[in-house]
Amino acid sequence: MIFPDQTSFTPLSTISLPSSHILHPGSCNPSMDLVVLLSSPSTAANIGMNAWKGKGRDVGSKTQVSLWRTGGSKVWEVSVEGIVRGLAWSEDGLILSILFSTPSQKTIEHLSVHTGEVIRSIPIHLGLDDVGDRGRWVDMRWSTSQDGWHKVKNGSALSIIDSLPTVTPVDPPKPPNQLPFMRQTKLPPPKPTLHPSLATFPALLPSTIPLQPDILQISGHSFLTGTFALPTSSPRGKHRPSEGLLEMSKISDKMVYLLNIVLRGLENAEIAFREGEKQTMICREDLETCAKQQAMSIQDVHSDLFRFLMTGRSGVAVNEWMGNRLTGRTITKWDQMLDTSFRTIQNLIIESISPALERIVLLLEEIRGWSRTPKYQSQLHLNESDITRSIDLVLGFAQLVDRMRRDAEHEMKAASEFMKWLKYDPSSDDLPTPTHDLKLVWSFMLNGFVHSSFHQHFPYLIVRPPKDVLPDTYMTYPRKPTRALDEVLKETNEVLGMGNKKYIGDTPSVQANESLNSDTSMDMSISMTNEDDEDGEDGDLTPTGILSEEEEEMSRFSSPDTVENRYDTSEVGEEEVKRVLEKEPWVWVNTLIRDLEGLVRGAVGVVGGDGLAGAGGVDESGLRDRRVVDGNEWEVVVSPEDGDGSQRLWLLNNSEGRSISKIATFSFRDSDGEEDVSSRCLAIQFFDDEEIVLLMESENGRYLVTLRYADLVDEMFELPAQEGGWGLRDVIGHYKDAFETIPLIPISRSRYLGPTPQFDDTLNGVGKAEIALNGRKGRRLGCILYEDGREVQVWDLDVDEDEDEEGDGEGEEMDGVEE
Incomplete structure (x- = not known):
């Protein structure tokens, strides 16, 4: 396959890593020049086999999550239990949501971008195996809700509670001092945390700044603010909770x-x-x-x-x-x-x-x-x-x-x-x-x-x-049953005439306490606590x-x-x-x-935990991505051909409501039919609403290329209507052999990255090459991580280097004319 001779994109920096790391497709922060990296599970296992930390504590089961600036400096690094199965940044880039998997449970932890501290952790139930290979990610995405929070109504419970004095919060109890004679170190007080008994209670994500009702989607299941589970009955692509559901989420959060x-x-x-x-x-x-x-x-x-x-x-x-x-x-x-x-x-x-x-x-x-x-x-x-x-x-x-x-x-x-x-x-x-x-x-x-x-x-x-x-x-x-007013008044007069009355169910200490403020004598107050209303007998005054x-x-x-003492002097056993x-x-x-x-x-409408049992959505190959543009759902996948080792690109477009579906397929071989087995796609991801980015490899080396939606739409054709719409798996199964000629992928921009690096496959930590993109305006960056996981290349995908050179030349000519 022949790549265009272009020098698109502009290199920004290179981040050198001390050990092998993993780059998730959603690692780039959408609003800041930050990228999150994960330690390789195999690397963590090697550390656990060869090194011990503290008093014989193994660190092999932990994953290191680190945040780096695109300039090359580290912001923070935290150690967590389990394997990372997916992650996603919030729309404002302030919260990093990570799905962790351990043999015992699976949890979603929301980390602060500033410090890496866990803001809230919620356990979930996903039908996943415990495999930590690269590229096997659960689909996680944050999406902006179409409606905001409704204003609190006057006279509602939330309005009344806000008008009342604030309930005094209670901090978690301090751990006991094991060494009372040792000088106490001055440590900052621990931050208030949620009680473990409320770990599964539906609540909103806590924040000092009011959060918008954004939704975190995990394999088709939705969580309001990333923590409050939503029903899965709404159509795919629709993120519009009802007003009653939003009000209930605020009530539940206040209950928590x-x-x-x-x-x-x-x-x-x-x-x-x-x-x-x-x-x-x-x-x-x-x-x-x-x-x-x-x-x-x-x-x-x-x-x-x-x-x-x-x-x-x-x-x-x-x-x-x-x-x-x-x-x-x-x-x-x-x-x-x-x-x-x-x-x-x-x-x-x-x-x-x-x-x-x-x-x-x-x-x-x-x-x-x-x-x-x-x-x-x-x-x-x-x-x-x-x-x-x-x-x-x-x-x-x-x-x-x-x-x-x-x-x-x-x-x-x-x-x-x-x-x-x-x-x-x-x-x-x-x-x-x-x-x-x-x-x-x-x-x-x-x-x-x-x-x-x-x-x-x-x-x-x-x-x-x-x-x-x-x-x-x-x-x-x-x-008590409702009674007439005259009966209540009659009983009230009788009670007032009787004076003090014993209440059934009070303990002797409570009754004695109530008698302190009465006019009854000490002996009478003691005896009144032991009287029986039904018998009417005099109580014992002793x-x-x-x-x-x-x-x-x-x-x-x-x-x-x-005179008689029947007790022996033996020690009484534990009661x-x-x-x-x-x-x-x-x-x-x-x-x-x-x-x-x-x-x-x-x-x-969420019954039985969080409704995530048996959820799928795991990308088996890592060469698949999905994006919603103006209500239309785009899906792309690179699938291998049978026997010959080549690949094909499949593109599916479902309209809003899945009433219309269109597909197109492209090849990675020359148009004259000569097969180039060495040309293959290593990674693919939607960049923005206009382009798709691919990391390619050929016999000459590796390339970073883009495909434009407009060039792909011309080759798409409409599929027959099907209830529920079409999926990529169904499309590939039905139309795999239905094309006589398959067009070549229409490359829009291209950049030669260098010759193919050579890695020793016998070493641990050698996996797949990965890319992570940020397509927002002003932050259009791309990160590339090769198989060894020890170096991250950061590219500016918004500015092409060859255009800068042409612009500089034109500026020099104009300067000469003016002179």
Whole structure:
């Protein structure tokens, strides 16, 4: 094949690489002079075989992603797990979306162009094999949505939430300090990240600058802003989400933001409780150690401590503990830890968790209103009963959280009074009279010191946080039936006449806390927590009245003041964790995330994960590309001929809606029929809306050539109509042998790159030659990477070098005339 004697294009620079790299067809940044390169999988494997990093950690399973300026300097480099199967730049060039594949999962990670940090990572399910050969790329493209975001309507849930005070965000908990005596290094605080439980929840891509509703397409499947999965029922080439779908995506994104605050708040609340509980455990174990030294059981020493509270008399173990073990410094530290712990829990609930749940209810009420509107009924799949069930779940969770706040408030007050009692010394002149509240001291002995009520909320489990969910039969938020006004007024008068009333379901600590602000005496408030409304009997006025029959029987024999003591002095084994799922906030939030995620996915029509199972679109040869121009879809492929080793170029054009299809085929051999086996295409890619770029190889060397659409259209003919349009595979199968003469490719511009380089095929890292193009005006660049992957040639495809030479000559002649 004879190439035109031209010197098109202009060389800009050459990037020398230290090791073998891969150039993806979409590596060029569309708005900046940047190109992204990937380390070769074989190179990474060799590094892992011959080198170790750190304490025996192999780096062979990682891929290096590096960003380079076209001038030759590196911007950043990051290391990621898995093999890169595809990548695409956003329209503004600020986000790099990469599809990673590992044996366990496949994820889409969106990286910042400035630092290479991962902005958001979402797991997906693609039916791909785990092959990392060059040229086997999944089709990934960003496209601009035809419609922008709709303005937030006055009175909508989003408008109301924006007018309310901002919910206090909660940072991820800091990792524990493994070396407490080592000087802490000053590190910048970690950036807020999304909780792992929300990894699959539909959301928009976070950004400080409002993003346009651009769409990332992966093998025919669409993601709004690259993260929110869209239904696949829309025609190919149409990127027009409905108004209801855009509104639902914003609602879902706000839900993710609020749920992340709830999850981070629960994490920090549990850590705060563990910190206070740890100090309490240390002091309790000191008391139990003193009991063992005196051959007393744990139950006996606890009873002896209560006897000391009531009578001022105790055994040797309690005297040893309070006299020698509990110093003033220990009591102060204990007091500060408990005060900080329970105060932190209250602040998290008041400032973050409860406001976030209130705003989620507003969003769900908005969606329930949509379910009754014909406009949204035609655009979304909403079920009012499911929405109501989700609202009840949020309200029930809010009730549990508020109960936790009251428990924390009561235990903080009880702990403070207990510390006052520990510091009280009748023989001292500093504190001659007691100032502690006897009821609260008793409450802390029974709850905070021995078994805190928060153990039901945050039990000690092997796997934390738990993954359990509430049973489907559990009534999350019981609703009372609607009654007449006169019945309500009558009941109100009766309640006001009865005074204080016990609420079913409150814990003893909560009831004791509510009684603090009442006019009831201490003894009556203790007894009221144990009354039975149905029996109407007088409650036990002693502190043991809160115990069950079994516990009361055991408590009677455990006291040292009783005659019979059935306890032995053997050590008590580890207590089995008894879980009450309805009182665990993690179980509630797991159920809430599951139901809300299912609600959003069902509304937009994406069910069962992300709807990508069995997706194809993998380019087996690397000699295939696709582009949409003015609604028309163009596809080009270079296919090998049977037996003779030559190639043919196939071009397919489908009109908008695929109502009209046209094809053309071209040969890489001379028009006189003489075969030139050495002429072959190494890479092909659409450059812009006017040209196609090919990297060719002949016996003389390698060439970079372009083909113009206008020259190709003349050879195209229309195909018969077919339902769903034609695909290239169908075209090649039907019309492979239907042409008597095949025209030669019409080359528009050409540039000789040099002789064919020779590489040792036995070495690892030798693959295919690759090209990456950027056809935008002002950034019309082309990058070429040869088989060894160690050098990238950067070319300016907008300016031809021979035209510059002609222009310089004309300028010199004109200068001579003027002189």
